Amino acid sequence: MTLTPKFAVFGGGSWATAIVKMICENLDEVGWYMRNKSAIEHIKKEHHNPNYLSAVEFNTAQLKLSSDINELIEYADYLIFAIPSAFLFSELEKVSTPFKNKVVFSAIKGIVPETSLIVGDHLYTHHHIPFKNIGVISGPCHAEEVALERLSYLTIACTDEKKAQIIATNLSSNYIKCTTSDDIIGVEYAAVLKNIYAIAAGIAHGLGYGDNFQSVLMSNAIREMKRYIKNVHKLKRDINDSVYLGDLLVTGYSAFSRNRMFGNMIGKGYTVKSAQMEMSMVAEGYYATKSACQINQDKKKKRVKTPIINAVFNILYQKKDQKKVFEKLAEKMN
Secondary structure (H helix, E strand, O other): OOOOOOEEEEOOOHHHHHHHHHHHOOOOOEEEEOOOHHHHHHHHHHOOOOOOOOOOOOOHHHEEEEOOHHHHHHHOOEEEEOOOHHHHHHHHOOOOOOOOOOEEEEOOOOEEOOOOEEHHHHHHHHHOOOHHHEEEEEOOOOHHHHHOOOOEEEEEEEOOHHHHHHHHHHHOEOOEEEEEEOOHHHHHHHHHHHHHHHHHHHHHHHHOOOHHHHHHHHHHHHHHHHHHHHHHOOOOOOOOOHHHHHHHHHHHHOOOOHHHHHHHHHHOOOOHHHHHHHOOOOOHHHHHHHHHHHHHOOOOOOOOOOHHHHHHHHHHOOOOOHHHHHHHHHHHOO
């Protein structure tokens, strides 16, 4: 690996666009994989992503754009994946060039549906990337606020502190503050679970529940998250740190939250399919809900109480009446 490592970002959505913007603040060249060839041509001509964060203007001389995933895997030393978890499996099936010696950071806040694994475990199990070369980029941070250059915070998790620091250095700027963590599994699970809780917050809003209930819902959600993460990966952590509680709060309350938006539609009576069709972005929490329930039912592990996750599952996958489900859920809150 070179003294000045090369970076490539994989994905064409808002979060990928925001990450490319961040890295462009620090590097002269950034690789950017997008499967949409017309979007690449638009960026080359108009200097912005036509579909996401279109207000962000790029100096295209800094961008190494390609619709060939293998070209950019071969090019870069550090690979940052920001592809929605629902599409990661199929995208990685296109990979023919070896990348087990690359450093791979996931900015994906979801579980791979085909394997029911968090991204780090999927990369290790199915692509033989050692854990020391796997990391996670987490919030609390919304892409839309990065585009506006509002002060935002990131947590970079990796078991190798030097690699985490390299990522942190190249994402930092006067409006992006980065901290590092060695709780890679806990951070990744927190990023997955907070999307489910944001859907719950959205459903509650759509059903007409007010701020008082929302505050109790989030209070119960952080305790549920603590139980869940402790069960899958026991480690000393402060669940009130911004990467856990902060990310949960911004995703549960923000108008920019696609998962809250999705839940709000469900609460108002949209079907899952109609809500998905109306949204231009993927709500990761939809897929995460099913996988989180499956993981919690693993006979090899102790099952923990997850009334909020179960409620969202019953509405999204069992098609149970959202009003009745939340009336029962409200009775369990304290």
